[in-house]
Ligand SMILES: Nc1nc2c(ncn2[C@@H]2O[C@H](COP(=O)(O)OP(=O)(O)OP(=O)(O)O)[C@@H](O)[C@H]2O)c(=O)[nH]1
């Protein structure tokens with residue numbers, strides 16, 4: 440979502456927008472003015488007006504200590520919209536009920552709601568996950584569930600797909616308790632591709648969830664045969680990675 444900010448340049452001083460990396464600055468009608476990509480990028484949101492003449496300028500033999508100073512001109516006054524382009528490093532992509540929120544709860548301190556019915560998550564939740572030695576953190580976004588036809592704006596539709604566009608890599612979360620789980624993966628990728636060419640091929644991995652359920656093991660093996668990258672078998676609910684199934 441773009442956020443509106445009102446900018447007023449003061450006299451002489453300009454007003455700079457100081458925002459996180461990957462922010463787009465837009466006008467009220469949506470035209471892009473600037474993208475702030477790097478750490479020290481800035482955008483002059485509103486220019487300050489010219490300064491007035493100070494007291495010293497009005498010194499004369501008749502008035503050696505003038506108490507008068509000229510006011511400067513007013514600066515620009517603008518309404519701009521700022522939109523954060525990058526939502527997270529990793530986006531959790533899956534059908535409703537696949538266990539995305541359960542997974543985010545298992546790997547971070549984020550607390551998105553979990554329940555046994557679809558469309559529990561309506562807005563993205565971000566969890567900060569691993570803290571590496573260099574203190575770099577990985578932001579993982581739990582994104583609302585996708586359904587077939589999302590690219591035609593079905594279900595949560597475009598809103599959902601727009602969030603995915605803002606993730607650097609994707610984790611496809613597949614519910615292994617359902618028959619033919621590869622159909623979930625094909626459908627998810629198809630919807631992403633229909634929305635934007637190449638989106639489904641962002642750096643990605645496949646997570647097979649709900650491995651604690653009896654029917655999941657057979658489905659996992661079949662899914663693994665059909666995709667050309669390793670599927671990671673987990674139970675988000677039990678906080679387990681089933682290493683004996685891993686084919687890495
Ligand atoms: N048995 C089992 N159940 C799970 C597992 N992970 C999630 N669930 C259950 O699946 C249901 C849906 O989980 P959520 O995490 O809410 O699913 P979601 O993908 O976030 O769903 P939406 O928000 O609707 O997109 C809940 O009842 C969870 O308890 C798992 O590893 N094993």
Ligand SMILES: [Mg+2]
Nearest residue numbers: 539540559560
């Ligand atoms: Mg959810």
